[in-house]
Amino acid sequence: MEREQIFNELKEILKLIKPSADFSKINEDSQLVRDVGLDSLTILLLSLAIENKFAFKFEGNPKFTTVGEVIDFISANSTL
Numbered sequence: 001m002e003r004e005q006i007f008n009e010l011k012e013i014l015k016l017i018k019p020s021a022d023f024s025k026i027n028e029d030s031q032l033v034r035d036v037g038l039d040s041l042t043i044l045l046l047s048l049a050i051e052n053k054f055a056f057k058f059e060g061n062p063k064f065t066t067v068g069e070v071i072d073f074i075s076a077n078s079t080l
Contacts, residue, residue, distance in 0.1 A: 028068030
């Protein structure tokens, strides 16, 4: 799956989890907490949604700071 496609799929997931965020300004450098407005609960929901959408399970507790880090992780671990 190409990086842009992963980014678009991730934005769709984020829109469901945090509909109040301004997605016109979200890019790969956007901070999940500061810029998207995620908290511990919404990060957990994001993790579950990513597992379902991209067909893999997280091992341990990965720490993501930016949208780009999430895309990198999905790209490296997705079986799609």
